[in-house]
Amino acid sequence: MPPATPQPINLFEYEPLAKARLEPLAYDYYAGGAEDELTLRENRAAYGRIKLRPRMLVGVGQIELATTVLGISISLPVMVPPMAFHGMAHPDGEVATARGAGAAGTLMVVSPPSNRSLEEVAAAATGPLWFQLYVYKDRDVSASLVRRAEAAGYRALVWTVDFPVAGRREADERNGFGLPPHLRQGNFTGRDEVRPTAPGGSGLARVVAAEYDRSLTWDALAWLRSLTRIPIVVKGILTAEDATRAVEHGADAIAVSNHGGRQLDTAVATIEALPEVVEAVAGRCEVYVDGGIRRGTDVLKALALGARAVFVGRPVLWGLAVSGAEGVQRVLELLRHELEVDMALAGCPTPESTDRSLVRLPNGGAPL
Numbered sequence: 001m002p003p004a005t006p007q008p009i010n011l012f013e014y015e016p017l018a019k020a021r022l023e024p025l026a027y028d029y030y031a032g033g034a035e036d037e038l039t040l041r042e043n044r045a046a047y048g049r050i051k052l053r054p055r056m057l058v059g060v061g062q063i064e065l066a067t068t069v070l071g072i073s074i075s076l077p078v079m080v081p082p083m084a085f086h087g088m089a090h091p092d093g094e095v096a097t098a099r100g101a102g103a104a105g106t107l108m109v110v111s112p113p114s115n116r117s118l119e120e121v122a123a124a125a126t127g128p129l130w131f132q133l134y135v136y137k138d139r140d141v142s143a144s145l146v147r148r149a150e151a152a153g154y155r156a157l158v159w160t161v162d163f164p165v166a167g168r169r170e171a172d173e174r175n176g177f178g179l180p181p182h183l184r185q186g187n188f189t190g191r192d193e194v195r196p197t198a199p200g201g202s203g204l205a206r207v208v209a210a211e212y213d214r215s216l217t218w219d220a221l222a223w224l225r226s227l228t229r230i231p232i233v234v235k236g237i238l239t240a241e242d243a244t245r246a247v248e249h250g251a252d253a254i255a256v257s258n259h260g261g262r263q264l265d266t267a268v269a270t271i272e273a274l275p276e277v278v279e280a281v282a283g284r285c286e287v288y289v290d291g292g293i294r295r296g297t298d299v300l301k302a303l304a305l306g307a308r309a310v311f312v313g314r315p316v317l318w319g320l321a322v323s324g325a326e327g328v329q330r331v332l333e334l335l336r337h338e339l340e341v342d343m344a345l346a347g348c349p350t351p352e353s354t355d356r357s358l359v360r361l362p363n364g365g366a367p368l
Contacts, residue, residue: 029175032169036266044292090324097316163263192211237277288308304354
């Protein structure tokens with residue numbers, strides 16, 4: 001009898017296990033970035049250029065990881081971001097991801113192009129949910145999703161603003177990406193499905209070009225606000241200028257994001273963009289960050305630079321592919337354990353005890 005495969009002991013070890021289980025088209029879709037994938041790689045590499053300045057003898061007998069986001073309690077400052085098509089990773093799709101996130105005591109953001117409907121996910125969830133929103137050319141589609149999400153108990157909208165068109169994801173074009181025949185878009189019964197195309201095209205890019213509204217301006221935030229009373233998070237901000245405009249137009253929170261390196265290649269890494277966004281916001285709203293976070297030290301650096309919490313994406317999908325809801329939970333628990341150890345070693349007993357003095361930035365603190 002062959003020996004049992006050892007359990008992964010860090011987030012990196014999940015990816016090869018997931019790759020072995022996934023169809024190549026699905027793995028390429030999840031893992032890939034835009035064009036030369038420079039931003040995809042920089043999201044990760046930028047964390048290595050930031051050094052920690054640990055403090056000693058501050059009393060770390062008890063480490064507390066719990067925090068709040070928009071008034072919602074979560075057990076650690078790590079959340080699950082919106083990601084499409086979880087059904088390619090596991091038959092239970094977003095339902096399993098929601099269960100795993102809830103078991104870890106944190107929050108999940110559900111994407112409109114999910115394989116399970118937002119109502120199915122809400123019925124299965126054991127933790128809080130937010131709902132991602134794109135604005136479609138047919139505004140009634142977006143308005144309907146907002147009403148459905150609010151009725152199902154979702155507690156915030158995450159308006160994603162960095163997607164007027166789909167970035168050129170060359171692996172998807174090479175594969176003619178589309179959903180396999182047994183999967184559907186759970187929220188769009190009867191609408192155009194993301195189906196495979198001939199090599200050289202992407203079914204997702206085709207649907208985005210046909211349906212997403214690329215003419216949006218900041219005025220759309222007032223329209224969204226008119227539809228709902230729940231908070232609105234603006235996701236996809238990378239500059240102080242846009243952070244200021246988001247606050248001025250009424251954003252309740254900002255997510256610093258470059259869409260996981262999947263949109264504009266050579267865009268700034270998110271941890272590099274975070275300090276100027278935090279400075280521009282000046283405490284007027286909460287700020288979150290995603291992109292490249294794989295270690296507890298990455299979370300710690302993001303907190304020190306002003307993030308209220310972080311989003312961790314691809315590793316959650318790798319956990320989902322390996323062992324469903326249990327894999328999602330384990331990925332988050334591994335990160336929890338690392339963060340607890342790292343906070344103790346850095347002299348930070350709570351998320352609130354971190355500040356910019358904890359990190360040394362490249363170039364003496366100039367833009368990273």
